Amino acid sequence: MSxxxxxxxxxxxxxxxxxxDSEIQRHFMAELCRDFGIRGILHAEDxxxxxxxxxxxxxxxxxxxxxxxxxxxxxxVLHELANLGLDPAVIVASARENxxxxxxxxxxxxxxxxxLGVLRKPVLxxxxxxxxxxxxxxxxxxxxxEQYDSGPExxxxxxxxxxxxxxxxxxxxxxxxxxxxxxxxxxxxxxWNHPVYGMLPPGRFMELVERxxxxxxxxxxxxxxxxRHCLVWQAAGLELSVSINVSxxxxxxSLLADAIIDRVSASGIPPCRVILEITESAxxxxxxxxxxxxxxxxxxxxGLSVDDYGTGFSCMLQLSRVPCTELKVDRAFVNxxxxxxxxxxxxxxxxDIARKFNLRVVAEGVETEDDWMLLRNLGCDEAxxxxxxxxxxxxQLLGWWDEHAVRLSHIA
Ligand code: C2E
Ligand code: CA
Ligand code: CA
Numbered sequence: 001m002s003x004x005x006x007x008x009x010x011x012x013x014x015x016x017x018x019x020x021d022s023e024i025q026r027h028f029m030a031e032l033c034r035d036f037g038i039r040g041i042l043h044a045e046d047x048x049x050x051x052x053x054x055x056x057x058x059x060x061x062x063x064x065x066x067x068x069x070x071x072x073x074x075x076x077v078l079h080e081l082a083n084l085g086l087d088p089a090v091i092v093a094s095a096r097e098n099x100x101x102x103x104x105x106x107x108x109x110x111x112x113x114x115x116l117g118v119l120r121k122p123v124l125x126x127x128x129x130x131x132x133x134x135x136x137x138x139x140x141x142x143x144x145x146e147q148y149d150s151g152p153e154x155x156x157x158x159x160x161x162x163x164x165x166x167x168x169x170x171x172x173x174x175x176x177x178x179x180x181x182x183x184x185x186x187x188x189x190x191x192w193n194h195p196v197y198g199m200l201p202p203g204r205f206m207e208l209v210e211r212x213x214x215x216x217x218x219x220x221x222x223x224x225x226x227x228r229h230c231l232v233w234q235a236a237g238l239e240l241s242v243s244i245n246v247s248x249x250x251x252x253x254s255l256l257a258d259a260i261i262d263r264v265s266a267s268g269i270p271p272c273r274v275i276l277e278i279t280e281s282a283x284x285x286x287x288x289x290x291x292x293x294x295x296x297x298x299x300x301x302x303g304l305s306v307d308d309y310g311t312g313f314s315c316m317l318q319l320s321r322v323p324c325t326e327l328k329v330d331r332a333f334v335n336x337x338x339x340x341x342x343x344x345x346x347x348x349x350x351x352d353i354a355r356k357f358n359l360r361v362v363a364e365g366v367e368t369e370d371d372w373m374l375l376r377n378l379g380c381d382e383a384x385x386x387x388x389x390x391x392x393x394x395x396q397l398l399g400w401w402d403e404h405a406v407r408l409s410h411i412a
Pocket of ligand 2 (some may be wrong): 187
């Protein structure tokens with residue numbers, strides 16, 4: 001497994017603040033941290049002192065936080081961090097029951113904090129290092145998000161111009177087989193190469209596009225670019241599947257299915273290598289048209305994937321209605337599943353359901369080696385996530401694979 005680690009070298013935080021009213025606990029944690037080579041260790045005996053330190057010492061990168069403390073308890077500390085805009089990575093360590101820890105975990109996430117783990121005391125050495133080693137992945141993610149923090153106001157007219165000028169670009173993120181480390185396919189993820197604002201991620205404009213009449217056109221442009229790249233990769237000896245995201249509006253457009261079928265057939269790529277990823281909420285709107293479209297595509301041999309599995313309502317019901325071939329477990333269930341029993345239970349049940357419906361399972365958002373190992377042990381088929389690669393322009397894929405194929409085959 002050390003090979004995977006090298007893809008994103010783990011950097012542990014250098015300055016850690018341990019917040020616990022028990023001196024014995026603080027020294028125990030400090031000892032573990034020192035074992036991992038962390039040199040800058042600070043102590044706080046309650047929440048108030050911790051907040052003072054965090055304000056005055058911005059070099060503190062992570063905190064290890066007890067929940068039960070006098071004056072200001074751990075939950076209050078989490079709220080205070082969010083209120084003050086303080087942004088250390090957070091590990092919660094408490095002896096309290098799992099149900100309470102689960103609530104604290106959800107709270108941390110909903111406050112937008114960078115949560116590395118919620119650990120039950122007595123904390124084991126392995127658990128602590130595995131949480132701490134999530135630091136670089138979480139750090140990378142928030143750096144990526146910061147770039148787009150404040151941004152331009154975009155309008156439907158901008159979208160119309162962008163569609164006409166072909167400013168939308170497909171990036172591709174590899175899907176790797178957990179059993180043998182082989183590259184199975186890629187997911188196409190749209191980026192807007194804006195002439196003024198630069199490369200914009202879908203979070204900045206997808207809602208706007210979906211509300212416009214250009215959504216089908218965007219889907220087709222993504223398909224065209226994907227097919228072109230697919231042919232290049234095929235010529236280089238890589239027979240990859242390519243997954244395209246399809247949203248609600250597109251599926252209600254029955255002409256879209258014809259356009260997709262025509263273009264794929266003209267390209268010479270067999271339909272079974274094109275997977276359409278459909279979000280559950282998309283499946284639920286205008287059910288009859290949508291189901292008709294999906295049934296036709298499936299008849300022609302396209303792969304159909306239920307995207308973001310687990311986040312919508314009545315997931316199981318949808319699975320029985322939609323003729324799908326793949327289930328894509330949302331990263332909310334994957335990320336940190338090794339640290340959280342309740343996530344793990346949900347993940348296991350998703351895999352169980354998939355097996356019963358005879359579906360391939362792809363886990364998205366795999367960020368750490370531990371996530372990878374857990375998924376492999378649970379029998380998940382494919383993984384996708386920052387641990388393996390971030391989405392990249394199509395021309396970079398062959399180079400990336402040249403560089404990483406051997407390492408990835410060693411993981412298996
Ligand atoms: P999604 O379909 O769930 O795609 C996965 C998202 O997770 C992508 O974000 C991907 O970059 C990100 N991701 C991948 N690995 C990791 C990881 O290890 N950690 C974390 N934190 N994130 C990871 P992206 O590219 O920003 O896309 C966001 C969403 O925009 C997609 O979510 C999808 O719903 C939508 N989208 C993207 N491209 C298209 C498109 O061409 N058409 C439509 N209709 N929607 C699209
Ligand atoms: Ca997707
Ligand atoms: Ca998702």
